[in-house]
Amino acid sequence: xxxxxxxxxxxxxxxxxxxxxxxxxxxxxxxxxxxxxxxxxxxxxxxxxxxxxxxxxxxxxxxxxxxxxxxxxxxxxxxxxxxxxxxxxxxxxxxxxxxxxxxxxxxxxxxxxxxxxxxxxxxxxxxxxxxxxxxxxxxxxxxxxxxxxxxxxxxxxxxxxxxxxxxxxxxxxxxxxxxxxxxxxxxxxxxxxxxxxxxxxxxxxxxxxxxxxxx
Amino acid sequence: xxxxxxxxxxxxxxxxxxxxxxxxxxxxxxxxxxxxxxxxxxxxxxxxxxxxxxxxxxxxxxxxxxxxxxxxxxxxxxxxxxxxxxxxxxxxxxxxxxxxxxxxxxxxxxxxxxxxxxxxxxxxxxxxxxxxxxxxxxxxxxxxxxxxxxxxxxxx
Numbered sequence: 001x002x003x004x005x006x007x008x009x010x011x012x013x014x015x016x017x018x019x020x021x022x023x024x025x026x027x028x029x030x031x032x033x034x035x036x037x038x039x040x041x042x043x044x045x046x047x048x049x050x051x052x053x054x055x056x057x058x059x060x061x062x063x064x065x066x067x068x069x070x071x072x073x074x075x076x077x078x079x080x081x082x083x084x085x086x087x088x089x090x091x092x093x094x095x096x097x098x099x100x101x102x103x104x105x106x107x108x109x110x111x112x113x114x115x116x117x118x119x120x121x122x123x124x125x126x127x128x129x130x131x132x133x134x135x136x137x138x139x140x141x142x143x144x145x146x147x148x149x150x151x152x153x154x155x156x157x158x159x160x161x162x163x164x165x166x167x168x169x170x171x172x173x174x175x176x177x178x179x180x181x182x183x184x185x186x187x188x189x190x191x192x193x194x195x196x197x198x199x200x201x202x203x204x205x206x207x208x209x210x211x212x213x214x215x
Numbered sequence: 216x217x218x219x220x221x222x223x224x225x226x227x228x229x230x231x232x233x234x235x236x237x238x239x240x241x242x243x244x245x246x247x248x249x250x251x252x253x254x255x256x257x258x259x260x261x262x263x264x265x266x267x268x269x270x271x272x273x274x275x276x277x278x279x280x281x282x283x284x285x286x287x288x289x290x291x292x293x294x295x296x297x298x299x300x301x302x303x304x305x306x307x308x309x310x311x312x313x314x315x316x317x318x319x320x321x322x323x324x325x326x327x328x329x330x331x332x333x334x335x336x337x338x339x340x341x342x343x344x345x346x347x348x349x350x351x352x353x354x355x356x357x358x359x360x361x362x363x364x365x366x367x368x369x370x371x
Contacts, residue, residue, distance in 0.1 A: 067251045067273055070250075070251065070273075071272075071273070071274070074272060101268060102268065102269070102270045103269065103270065103271075103305055104265065104269065104305050104308065104309065105263075105264075105265025105266060105267065105268035105269045105305065105309050106265065107268075136302055139302060139305070139308055140301055140302065140308060143311060145263050145264070145265055
């Protein structure tokens, strides 16, 4: 039996995403929880120690553990945002934008038009990953301080527009690294049954539109 | 640690260092008071104000890494030859820097800050330039220490 390449690609991506989600959950619920138990245990012991040198050493250890817990939590969120499964695409996008502005100093205006509709988890993750990649490209290449993301909830489809007024690029010019990234975004949308379009010109910014049919 | 955005002596020290070594950018980052994250408090030669909103995770990027290791760090040709991903270096992306040299600032024997100089082209910082950065870092440590103890002028 020969399966179409698109189905195989789709299956590989889906399996990878499931594995990423499992690792993220394991980090958050398993490793993170165990570290937190150790943290509270150390705090309890610290309260019962009178030797100032030992107390200070234990306090330093507790502080390192607190940092580690935060690192594990952030790594887990980075791998797979919990808001995506719990509250859906728009909430996850909103939460990611906050983190993005805090990380890169780029303000992102988020606009939503229409009533939010149900999108399957599999499609949610595709849209979220392509959206993440588009914002990462703005941070890496656009040289701008602001961007706009618009969600358009229509009867039959969802469109997400990501626009910036940065330096833009000539889409006809060869730039293998950039082109590969864009090709991957396009392919992911295509495999999910959606579309990916991009418009850009030097000094004119970049406009990306993702569309996905809603069932 | 408290906000140093309005602390003029720190701004002056960054501006002076930038001119002295002829770099495009000089910036001061300090670890936050309640979280291990690191924020940029001062910048000279900046092209925008993005640095004011950037919060770097402890151990990430050039500032986070210098604070976590307590050792100087150089980047010669960003985004090539770096540890991790380009996205882990937000100040390099925000200011379009291709090279940088950063040293830790130590307060009460704990590294809590970073002084960074950078250029918008590929560049290797000379030993002379590195010594100038180390001198300014020592000067800033003293100034900031006095500021926190309430002995220097400035707004907390």
